[in-house]
Amino acid sequence: MDLAVSTSAVIPVSVAVPLAGAALLAGFSRLLPRWARDLIAIAIAVATTTLTLILTAASAGGPMIYWFSGWRPSAGMVIGIDYAVGPLGAGMASLAGLLVCAALVYCWRYFDSARGRHHTLVLIFLAGSVDFCLTGDLFNLFVAFELVAVTAFALTGYNAGYPGPLQGAINFAVTNSLGGMSVLMGIGLLYARTGSLNLAQIGQALAGRHADGLVVVAFALLAGGFLVKAAVVPFHFWLPDAYGSAPTPVCVLFAGVMSELGLFAVIRVWDTVFSGLAGGVGPRMRTVLLGFGIVTAVVGAVMALAQHHLKRMLAFVTMSHLGIYLIGAGLLTPLGLAGASLLVIGDGLAKSALFLGVGVLQHQRASVSELKLRGRGRGLAVTGVTIALGALVLADLPPFVSSDGHALLVDAADQVGLPWMEIVIAASVIASSGAVLRAAARIWLGWGEAESSDADPGAADDPGEESEGRPDTAGAEEQTQHSGEQPGQQRRVPLTMLLPPLVLLAVGLGLGLTSGIEEHAAAAAAAFSDRTAYAAAVLGTRSGSVDTGGRIVVPASPAASAGGVLTDLGQVLAALCVAVIALDRRARRLRRALAAGTGWLRGLHSGLVGDQVTWLTAGLALLAALSEWALH
Amino acid sequence: MSVLAYGVVAWLFLIGIYGVVTSRNLIHLVVCLSVAQSATDVLLLEIGYRSGGHAPVFVSLPAHPGPAVDAVMQALALTDVVVGAAVTALLLALVVQVHKRAGTLDPDALRATRD
Numbered sequence: 066m067d068l069a070v071s072t073s074a075v076i077p078v079s080v081a082v083p084l085a086g087a088a089l090l091a092g093f094s095r096l097l098p099r100w101a102r103d104l105i106a107i108a109i110a111v112a113t114t115t116l117t118l119i120l121t122a123a124s125a126g127g128p129m130i131y132w133f134s135g136w137r138p139s140a141g142m143v144i145g146i147d148y149a150v151g152p153l154g155a156g157m158a159s160l161a162g163l164l165v166c167a168a169l170v171y172c173w174r175y176f177d178s179a180r181g182r183h184h185t186l187v188l189i190f191l192a193g194s195v196d197f198c199l200t201g202d203l204f205n206l207f208v209a210f211e212l213v214a215v216t217a218f219a220l221t222g223y224n225a226g227y228p229g230p231l232q233g234a235i236n237f238a239v240t241n242s243l244g245g246m247s248v249l250m251g252i253g254l255l256y257a258r259t260g261s262l263n264l265a266q267i268g269q270a271l272a273g274r275h276a277d278g279l280v281v282v283a284f285a286l287l288a289g290g291f292l293v294k295a296a297v298v299p300f301h302f303w304l305p306d307a308y309g310s311a312p313t314p315v316c317v318l319f320a321g322v323m324s325e326l327g328l329f330a331v332i333r334v335w336d337t338v339f340s341g342l343a344g345g346v347g348p349r350m351r352t353v354l355l356g357f358g359i360v361t362a363v364v365g366a367v368m369a370l371a372q373h374h375l376k377r378m379l380a381f382v383t384m385s386h387l388g389i390y391l392i393g394a395g396l397l398t399p400l401g402l403a404g405a406s407l408l409v410i411g412d413g414l415a416k417s418a419l420f421l422g423v424g425v426l427q428h429q430r431a432s433v434s435e436l437k438l439r440g441r442g443r444g445l446a447v448t449g450v451t452i453a454l455g456a457l458v459l460a461d462l463p464p465f466v467s468s469d470g471h472a473l474l475v476d477a478a479d480q481v482g483l484p485w486m487e488i489v490i491a492a493s494v495i496a497s498s499g500a501v502l503r504a505a506a507r508i509w510l511g512w513g514e515a516e517s518s519d520a521d522p523g524a525a526d527d528p529g530e531e532s533e534g535r536p537d538t539a540g541a542e543e544q545t546q547h548s549g550e551q552p553g554q555q556r557r558v559p560l561t562m563l564l565p566p567l568v569l570l571a572v573g574l575g576l577g578l579t580s581g582i583e584e585h586a587a588a589a590a591a592a593f594s595d596r597t598a599y600a601a602a603v604l605g606t607r608s609g610s611v612d613t614g615g616r617i618v619v620p621a622s623p624a625a626s627a628g629g630v631l632t633d634l635g636q637v638l639a640a641l642c643v644a645v646i647a648l649d650r651r652a653r654r655l656r657r658a659l660a661a662g663t664g665w666l667r668g669l670h671s672g673l674v675g676d677q678v679t680w681l682t683a684g685l686a687l688l689a690a691l692s693e694w695a696l697h
Numbered sequence: 698m699s700v701l702a703y704g705v706v707a708w709l710f711l712i713g714i715y716g717v718v719t720s721r722n723l724i725h726l727v728v729c730l731s732v733a734q735s736a737t738d739v740l741l742l743e744i745g746y747r748s749g750g751h752a753p754v755f756v757s758l759p760a761h762p763g764p765a766v767d768a769v770m771q772a773l774a775l776t777d778v779v780v781g782a783a784v785t786a787l788l789l790a791l792v793v794q795v796h797k798r799a800g801t802l803d804p805d806a807l808r809a810t811r812d
Contacts, residue, residue: 204773204776208776211780215780215783215784215787218784218787218788219787222787222791222794225790225791225794226794226798227798228795228798228799231791231794231795231798234791235723235788235791235792235795235804238784238787238788238791239717239726239730239788242730242734242781242784243714243717243730243733245780246710246733246734246736246737249737249741249773249777250710250736250737250740252773253737253740253741253744253770253773254740254744256744256769256770257744262769673804673805674717674726674804675717675718675719675720675804675805678714678717678718679718682714682718
């Protein structure tokens with residue numbers, strides 16, 4: 066009992082710690098020396114990660130509810146604001162904490178003159194993410210959403226000295242602000258219908274009812290707003306601009322945490338609020354979500370292959386993965402959600418390692434262009450191994466944890482009767498992994514033709530040489546400081562930049578080797594998607610919770626896992642083949658045909674904020690029409 | 698009254714988005730974004746409104762104060778105003794930087810930096 070009390074005290078502390086740390090750094094950054102600022106920020110990130118890991122473990126037995134100031138619901142009526150902690154949300158928060166730790170350690174030497182503001186922003190970002198994952202209140206969810214968003218805008222434009230980051234930050238801020246407005250309107254409409262802001266209470270109020278027009282519009286606005294953040298087609302146009310121009314350590318947070326939070330919110334809101342609607346809404350909503358997921362996965366993969374700007378390539382890889390997560394979560398079964406969660410962890414770690422590896426290139430070679438870096442990887446062997454390994458993990462190399470997630474996802478799709486979903490997922494994964502492997506082979510092995518961008522019309526979408534070669538502010542400062550020497554050719558890569566990506570990959574490997582991780586994920590996902598048990602726990606009407614204890618999903622059979630390993634190895638091989646074909650001289654005609662065939666798609670990614678907002682509005686309208694079909 | 702308010706919400710949101718889409722000036726674009734945002738505020742206030750209700754201030758009330766408008770929605774709108782102010786400030790700061798670097802406020806000019 067004592068233990069339970071002390072762990073529930075951890076819940077608010079896990080948000081308060083990074084917030085307090087951010088305030089401390091913001092207030093005293095001038096008084097503190099550089100190393101002290103770095104140490105404080107890292108210590109706070111480590112503390113937050115530890116706290117959220119404790120929560121993940123402690124909430125495995127059942128949801129932990131924390132009421133601020135003890136304003137508990139009375140007679141099933143919510144009057145306060147709650148945190149409803151489950152293993153899935155807490156696990157997501159832990160991932161955020163871990164990636165923030167890695168990014169901060171990496172920053173130690175990456176920025177030559179990190180001002181205190183960077184760390185402050187990163188810590189607020191972390192606090193917002195943790196808040197987002199734990200909260201059980203719709204409005205609190207919105208506040209956390211905006212907190213994460215505003216810090217992310219600022220971090221994207223951190224190198225405001227260059228046009229690239231400026232464009233990225235402006236596009237990002239405009240589109241995501243509109244997404245935030247959409248979310249808030251949806252919240253307002255739900256409140257108008259149900260008189261509550263608490264997820265559990267709204268869910269109870271809507272349960273068993275038929276959705277009317279107001280509820281349909283509320284869902285479309287809420288989901289649309291969150292999908293902007295999740296960068297789902299056609300809401301995704303801001304993503305390559307923002308990821309391509311943000312400082313590389315920040316990209317880690319964006320790719321590993323921020324976009325996934327958007328999907329997390331969609332599923333959280335669906336599971337707790339809308340899934341109880343009468344009229345068999347689940348299967349039709351599944352069709353809608355899967356449609357969005359498939360398009361996103363495919364578009365992201367195709368665009369990733371067309372990029373030569375490494376950060377933009379990883380941005381599209383991220384987007385393709387977001388589509389796959391949406392497929393997993395959109396199956397609307399606990400098993401699919403479990404698979405998607407493990408993929409979020411596994412791919413998130415791998416993508417972060419890749420971004421950090423690209424950061425080393427940017428720092429040492431002052432370029433992130435695959436073509437300009439051809440054959441210039443020598444001397445950066447560790448980074449080469451990191452990137453190659455990361456790319457293979459993206460293709461679900463066993464025994465990394467993403468391969469477990471992939472196996473669960475495929476099982477879940479089979480159970481729902483969509484076995485062909487496996488092909489879509491495999492194709493996207495192979496293409497995006499192949500793109501990264503192609504870049505690695507070109508940079509470290511010197512494969513492919515010498516710089517002849519006319520042979521690759523795909524370069525048209527990439528930012529030009531000017532902005533490509535332009536490093537982050539830090540790099541630029543560094544260059545001016547070291548202007549006497551060749552830009553970094555002789556400098557040794559600091560250990561703080563080599564180790565974090567390797568540690569992240571090792572964590573992915575360790576989790577993959579943990580026995581029973583699939584069962585844990587399935588149990589966490591089952592608890593997450595059980596609306597009645599969630600409502601009972603929050604509202605204090607303990608009716609359904611006993612019943613749910615035994616309803617944990619059947620874990621995937623070992624036989625299926627064995628088949629999954631073979632599939633994963635096949636994917637890895639296929640990704641290697643894609644990389645080879647993409648570089649082979651004889652396949653030039655094929656490449657040209659492909660590039661011509663996808664030219665219209667690249668043309669859509671114009672980077673103009675007006676176009677992006679037009680697509681966003683059209684997407685909202687489409688989503689509203691589909692929601693009407695699915696819910697009404 | 699109520700229909701009019703919802704009409705205003707739709708009008709503000711759409712005209713704001715139209716302004717963002719067609720803007721030829723970044724400052725104009727940021728202001729249009731604020732216009733779209735004011736739609737959310739009007740919506741929230743309208744949802745919380747009760748005709749004849751007094752302001753949700755519960756000190757030194759008369760004996761029979763009658764109904765009050767919904768304080769929760771006002772709190773939401775207030776938070777939204779704060780968020781909007783932060784975003785607008787940030788965007789304007791970025792716009793100042795754009796003008797410094799590129800010498801123009803045309804949103805399409807940013808594209809020139811990419812190719």
